[in-house]
Amino acid sequence: MDGEVELRVDGRTRRLRVDNRTTLLDALRDGLGVTSPKKGCDHGQCGACTVLLDGRRAVTCLSFAVVHDGAEVVTAAGLGDGERLHPVQEAFLDRDAFQCGFCTPGQVCSAVGVLDEVAAGHPSAVTADLTGPAELSPEEVRERMSGNLCRCGAYVRIVEAVRDGAR
Amino acid sequence: MTDLLRPRAMGRSPRRVEGPAKVTGTAPYASDQPVHDPVHAWLVQAEVARGVVTSVDTGRALAEEGVLTVLTPDNAPRLASTEDAELAALQSHDVDFRGQVLAVVVARTPETARHAASLVRVVVEQRPHDVRLSGDRADLYAPEQVNGGFETDTAEGDLAAGLAQAAHVVDRTYTTAWYNNNPLEPHATTAVWSDENLLLYDSTQGVHTTREAVAETFGLSPERVHVISPHVGGGFGAKGTAHVHAILAAMAARALPDVPVKLALTRQQMYSLVGYRTPTIQRVRLGGSADGRLTALAVDAIGQTSRFKEFAEQTAVPARTMYAAPHRRTTHRLAALDVPVPAWMRAPGECPGMFGPEVAMDELAIACGLDPVEFRVRNEPEVEPESGKPFSSRNLVACLREGARRFGWSHRDPTPGARQESGWRVGTGVAASTYPVNRSPGSEANIRFTAPGRYRVEIGAADIGTGTWTSLAQIAADALGVDHGDVELRIGDTRLPKASVAGGSSGITSWGSTVVAAARAFREKFGDRPDDGDETCVAMPESSASDDYAMHAFGAQFAEVRVHVDTGEVRVPRLLGVFAVGRVVNPRLARSQLVGGMTMGLSMALHEHSLLDERFGHVVNHDLAEYHIATNSDVPDVEAHWIEEHDPHTNPMGTKGIGEIGIVGTAAAIVNAAHHATGIRVRDLPLTLDHFVR
Numbered sequence: 001m002d003g004e005v006e007l008r009v010d011g012r013t014r015r016l017r018v019d020n021r022t023t024l025l026d027a028l029r030d031g032l033g034v035t036s037p038k039k040g041c042d043h044g045q046c047g048a049c050t051v052l053l054d055g056r057r058a059v060t061c062l063s064f065a066v067v068h069d070g071a072e073v074v075t076a077a078g079l080g081d082g083e084r085l086h087p088v089q090e091a092f093l094d095r096d097a098f099q100c101g102f103c104t105p106g107q108v109c110s111a112v113g114v115l116d117e118v119a120a121g122h123p124s125a126v127t128a129d130l131t132g133p134a135e136l137s138p139e140e141v142r143e144r145m146s147g148n149l150c151r152c153g154a155y156v157r158i159v160e161a162v163r164d165g166a167r
Numbered sequence: 168m169t170d171l172l173r174p175r176a177m178g179r180s181p182r183r184v185e186g187p188a189k190v191t192g193t194a195p196y197a198s199d200q201p202v203h204d205p206v207h208a209w210l211v212q213a214e215v216a217r218g219v220v221t222s223v224d225t226g227r228a229l230a231e232e233g234v235l236t237v238l239t240p241d242n243a244p245r246l247a248s249t250e251d252a253e254l255a256a257l258q259s260h261d262v263d264f265r266g267q268v269l270a271v272v273v274a275r276t277p278e279t280a281r282h283a284a285s286l287v288r289v290v291v292e293q294r295p296h297d298v299r300l301s302g303d304r305a306d307l308y309a310p311e312q313v314n315g316g317f318e319t320d321t322a323e324g325d326l327a328a329g330l331a332q333a334a335h336v337v338d339r340t341y342t343t344a345w346y347n348n349n350p351l352e353p354h355a356t357t358a359v360w361s362d363e364n365l366l367l368y369d370s371t372q373g374v375h376t377t378r379e380a381v382a383e384t385f386g387l388s389p390e391r392v393h394v395i396s397p398h399v400g401g402g403f404g405a406k407g408t409a410h411v412h413a414i415l416a417a418m419a420a421r422a423l424p425d426v427p428v429k430l431a432l433t434r435q436q437m438y439s440l441v442g443y444r445t446p447t448i449q450r451v452r453l454g455g456s457a458d459g460r461l462t463a464l465a466v467d468a469i470g471q472t473s474r475f476k477e478f479a480e481q482t483a484v485p486a487r488t489m490y491a492a493p494h495r496r497t498t499h500r501l502a503a504l505d506v507p508v509p510a511w512m513r514a515p516g517e518c519p520g521m522f523g524p525e526v527a528m529d530e531l532a533i534a535c536g537l538d539p540v541e542f543r544v545r546n547e548p549e550v551e552p553e554s555g556k557p558f559s560s561r562n563l564v565a566c567l568r569e570g571a572r573r574f575g576w577s578h579r580d581p582t583p584g585a586r587q588e589s590g591w592r593v594g595t596g597v598a599a600s601t602y603p604v605n606r607s608p609g610s611e612a613n614i615r616f617t618a619p620g621r622y623r624v625e626i627g628a629a630d631i632g633t634g635t636w637t638s639l640a641q642i643a644a645d646a647l648g649v650d651h652g653d654v655e656l657r658i659g660d661t662r663l664p665k666a667s668v669a670g671g672s673s674g675i676t677s678w679g680s681t682v683v684a685a686a687r688a689f690r691e692k693f694g695d696r697p698d699d700g701d702e703t704c705v706a707m708p709e710s711s712a713s714d715d716y717a718m719h720a721f722g723a724q725f726a727e728v729r730v731h732v733d734t735g736e737v738r739v740p741r742l743l744g745v746f747a748v749g750r751v752v753n754p755r756l757a758r759s760q761l762v763g764g765m766t767m768g769l770s771m772a773l774h775e776h777s778l779l780d781e782r783f784g785h786v787v788n789h790d791l792a793e794y795h796i797a798t799n800s801d802v803p804d805v806e807a808h809w810i811e812e813h814d815p816h817t818n819p820m821g822t823k824g825i826g827e828i829g830i831v832g833t834a835a836a837i838v839n840a841a842h843h844a845t846g847i848r849v850r851d852l853p854l855t856l857d858h859f860v861r
Contacts, residue, residue, distance in 0.1 A: 035199035036192025045791040076192040089190040100632030101189030102352040102400025146798040153766025155802040
């Protein structure tokens, strides 16, 4: 059984017919040729498929495309302003916060989501003061970025890059 | 002695040249490559560990709309070569391990292929299987040689006498777990077969090695197989040799000429189809004199292999290099089981093989009443112990001393269990690292001048996250005497000159030596003012350095470990490594390699463990939710440093290879720190909390 959805992906409106069993990740990759989000596990365990979905970070392998009609999707390919990279992406380059690069689009989208969450004052599991403003301490970044696995082991640089990207 | 290259671009830290493509996700990995109207393959796998396929019913699958073909052992075409049993896809009705591919369904969409695969009914007559590795099996056997071409057993002097004369003896058995490489990118192949030409977009550590394996399996001449792999989402050995999915994708593509067939393994399938590190059982015996010198050293290592194809991890090999001792021996024994075939995983041999001995060294240091840094320094050999060759350079002692200084080791109270902070027992530990300088034969490089002032350097090398795109161009720039920006490097394609595999930390040694030779030949032929289109292609020069020298990188790793008093939870707040790895081509990228290796070592120490269900013969925790790898919050502080090391013997760059040494010794340093924290000696990885709750 098929359904039709309209998605706004990296600023472009796209319509497509999808099998109801098609995940948002597969719709992006196979249906629209948007291959920036990666499939590392297809089970929501690694974070490589993370995008900003209606402004919040989300793994795209865990939900079906048909339920996202009208959604706004920003992938790592759409984070920059067309000419310049997003500051978080620049920070990833400077800090060499990646090696193979496969988890990186997801890390970058997740990082942008983290910065928004912290700016909005959302606490995390390691936030001591739930009433004050959220801080971007290394511990907070580690906790908030732990849904994005990196097998190359770039974590210590990722934490530095996320904090640099906030400045 | 080689004519060392003068470093201008080398030693600088340009950012990764492919970095912008990676941080935007636009760098094309195997399954990102755009192909027109692809079809999709899905695998059907064996659900028993041993048996015989008696029937395959594909009727219901074929009746699904959109299913194009189902290949099974009944109808799959015969392959030209089945010499590599791992690649003999669908050639036999025998089931050799749970997870073996028994059918492949090809359909117009991945959803249809997956559903149709669930409709294929395979009947297997089950046979009794045997998947249990243990040290007391009666059928352990000595392989002819072990991975890397090393001798299976070695002996020198009289081990029994050496142990008898020792003032202190450690005789313990250590075990490492079954580990799965788990690169973040699952293996994927897109295959197009047209007019007896095969195009493969593959995720591989060596396009040419994949081409050779596929060509041989199908009986094609290698020129007919074109493999493209510009970016690889991690490999760690799992993509160093061709695995069966590449054959299956090609087979499906041959059945559907001119149609691109996409086959991407699932994370779960990677636990049975792409290799893994064998669990090991290591009996280590060390004898020490009253003044802390080794009188005897023995490592007897046991691992597993699959029954249908042998892989022998060289676990005891690093013990042949590390420490001086007059009486010594190393042995390797294997159990042949009904399991998937083990293969390379980051630092095969050294990674598991430096666990037992480096923990034993800590135990013996304590028995001798010596500081573990000092104890290692005291047992430093003058020449490589077993070969008798001089070292081309060996700076283990410098790494230990510099590491101790940076880590603040001198303030350490050696008493185990002496330090407690806020409910955590705190300890520190040390272990040594080593990795050989490997040089793989078979590379060629082409250099072409493309006006104005640009040099195109072509070699079918791989960048698996190691930084080849950047660092090999830096080497080419110095070899040509031009700026880094004037070099256009092309890698990752079999249309380029042949290159050896990215494995054994041999990439830069092999490809770099080749590129330097090509640059020198180019300058000799065309001088400093070449014409547009001038080009020259040369093969990697021979080197006899390994006949005369033992060439190894060394390192020292220091760990701080906290073990919770009540829960036994183990944390590693700090890791610090100092390495002697020859010249560092690009410090920014090199640091990532070393830190990444140490991080994977931390992951091995604390978490990783593929749990085999012996009743069924499969890894139960076959995904990333249950096979835990270190996450960001597990890794607060990892530092890697290196000492200046000048080695004129390894290659023209003076490099030693840095991709693997970082994971060597980490787990031992953490176990030793945990002992210092708690007084409890763990000899079986991983370092789970049950070891500490008594």
